[in-house]
Amino acid sequence: MYKILKAEKLNEIVYLMEVEAPMVAKHCEPGQFIIVKLDDAGERIPLTICDYDREAGTVTIVFQPIGASTEKFAKLQAKDAFEDFVGPLGCPSEFVHEDLEELKKEKILFVAGGVGTAPVYPQVKWLHEHGIDADVIVGAKTKDLIILEKEMEAVAGNLYITTDDGSYGRSGMVTKVIDDLVAEGKKYTRCVAIGPMIMMKFCCLTTKKYEIPTIVSMNPIMVDGTGMCGACRVIVGGEVKFACVDGPEFDGHLIDWDLAMKRQQMYKTEEGRALLKERE
Template sequence: MYKILKAEKLADKIYLMDVEAPRVARHCQPGQFVIVKMDDKGERIPLTICDYDREAGTITIVFQEVGASTVKMADLKAGDSFRDFTGPLGCASELVEEDIEDLKKKKILFVAGGVGAAPVYPQVKWLHEHGVAADVIVGAKTKDMLILEDAMEAVSGNYYPCTDDGSYGHAGMVTTMVEELVNNGNKYDVCIAIGPMIMMKFVCLLTKKLEIPTVVSMNPIMVDGTGMCGACRLIVGDEVKFACVDGPEFDGHLVDFDNAMKRQQLYKTEEGRAMLKLQEGDTHHGGCGNCGGDK
């Protein structure tokens, strides 16, 4: 059992929990995720790691109510426990593999939308701890929906909140904030965008035009988290990939977002899953060759 040490509501339908998971905390890196289960019959829920404390042996997760399982999860309190807390899973951010001195020479931009601020935070924090400053744009519908503001501002070089309704910070979408920064003379070597699929799509369309290499996290389409179910199958360039075992981060300019969003909708129904299996054949699940799902 994995004890919940802290449970906090961050915004409407968005929650944060600190969970006692020493082994995961010892080995995780920014960009990776865990799978949680509340009980023996509970749904497997993949969640990107928001923060970790190796000494305390804790992992911080942030989640949004989107279905029955996450609604039930929101009722858990400090002192309750998860039946399973599996991880770290997925590949770490490519940033942690780069030479620190090379990173210090780069101008890095993060763009987060909604709950996407949670997986952005550990990467920005990791960079900050290694002396690398990054600009961070975080967007939400309203000021009340912005999360982790104080924590994000503390570790970012420059923090730019955006609200769709103009109630706080930059008035408008995150893409208009990106354009404003570039028009003001900022030159970025790389952009990391994490958030709703439609947001990442339009950030990538813009950064491709601006010739800024862009990395996206495809964690929003994960279901099983092991490559077995096929939910997170996507096309990257001319290759079939699975977000959970090959990612979750990919070159955003090569991701076929339209295909991924269409699959995401079809996968929600039994008939849709049957159609996808028929259309995709051997690559429907296990096609990556790494997860064993094709055996």
């Protein structure tokens, strides 16, 4: 069993948990994810890793309840436990294994949308710990939906907050901030965008205009998390890839967004869920 050491509500819809999982904490890297199961009858839910402490043996997850299982997760308290906490799964972010000296010459921009701020945080933190301060745009619908602001501020080079309704920070979509920063003369060599699929799609259209290579983290429905079931299939550069083993990060300029969004819609229906159950 994997004990929950801390359970916190970050806002009306987003929850944070610190879980005792020493083996995952020891081996995980930014960009990876875990699959969590509450009990025998529970669904397997993929969640990105928001933070980890190798010495304390803990992993921090952040989630937004969107179905029966995550609704149950939201009710858990410290001292409750998950039956399964499998990981780390997927590939680490590409920069983790790149030449640090080359990386230091780059100017990296992260774009985080809503709960997507959680998987962006460990990446920006990792870079900061390796002497690279990246710029970060965090966007949300309203002020109340901004999460991890203080944590991000501590590790980002410059932090730009924007809200759709203008209730906090700049006003407007994250893509507008990208446009503004480029217009101000910022020259980014790569961008990492993580958030709702529609946000990542439009970030990619924007960065393509400026020829900024862009990585996105795909979060399609997953079943086994081992590349066997095909549920997390995405088309990247005309090739079939599985987000759980080939990703979750891919070149955003090569993703077939229309297909990815169609598949996401399909699995939101009850039929889609039933289909996945049959495959389990």
